[in-house]
Amino acid sequence: MTIRSYKGIVPKIADSAWVDVSAVVIGRCELAQDASIWPNATLRGDVNDIVIGARTNIQDGAVVHTTHESAVSKGSKCIVGQDVTIGHNVVLHGCIIEDECLIGMGAVVLDNAVVQTHVLVAANSLVPAGKVLESGYLYMGSPVKQARLLTEQEIAFFKYSAAHYVRLKQDYEAEELANTNNG
C-alpha cells in the first residue's frame, strides 16, 4: 500500500477505511469510516483536497485528482459523498459526487461537475465540466444526457452496493491478517 505525504501533508484515513496494497493515496486526502480503495486506484491529493465519504468504494483503476489553487482561482476539490460506488477505471477530476450515487465503469467526470444524490451515471459516460446532474435520474452518453427517472429498486441499490463493498473489504482485511499471522 502506498499512502504518502505531499509537502508534509499526510492522508487522513479513518480506522475502518481500507486501502488495497496496490492503491496509491497521496497528500490532501480524507477517507471516512468504511471507505474502500481497490487495486490500482489512485487518489492524488497534491494540489487540492480529496474527500471520500463513509462506506464509499473507489474501485480498481479509478483515478481521482483535482485542479490547483492559484492567485485567481480556488481550483477544484474532489468531494465524494457517502454510500457511493465509483466503478472500475472511472476518472473523477475536481468534481462533486453527492451521496448514494453510482458512477459506471469507465466514466469521466470533469471539473466542477456536480452529481446530485441518487444519480446513476452509465458506464463509459462523459460528464462535462460544470454540468449539474439532477437527483433521481439516469444519465448516459458522451456528453451525458438525462435518460430517464430511476426506479425505486435502482435507488435502493446504491446503498446495497455500498454495504456490499464494506463486507467485501472486511473479507480482504481478514485475509491480510491471516497472511500476516502465517508469516
Ligand SMILES: CC(C)(COP(=O)(O)OP(=O)(O)OC[C@H]1O[C@@H](n2cnc3c(N)ncnc32)[C@H](O)[C@@H]1OP(=O)(O)O)[C@@H](O)C(=O)NCCC(=O)NCCS
Ligand atoms: C445504462 C445502464 C444502467 C442500463 O440502463 P437501462 O435503462 O437498463 O438501459 P438498457 O440496457 O435497456 O439499454 C437502453 C439503450 O441504452 C444503450 N446503453 C446501455 N448502456 C449504455 C451505456 N453505458 N452507454 C451508452 N448506451 C448504453 C443500450 O444499448 C440501449 O440502446 P438501444 O435502445 O439503441 O438498443 C447500464 O448499461 C450501465 O451502464 N450500468 C452501469 C454499470 C456499472 O458500470 N456498474 C458499476 C460496476 S463496478
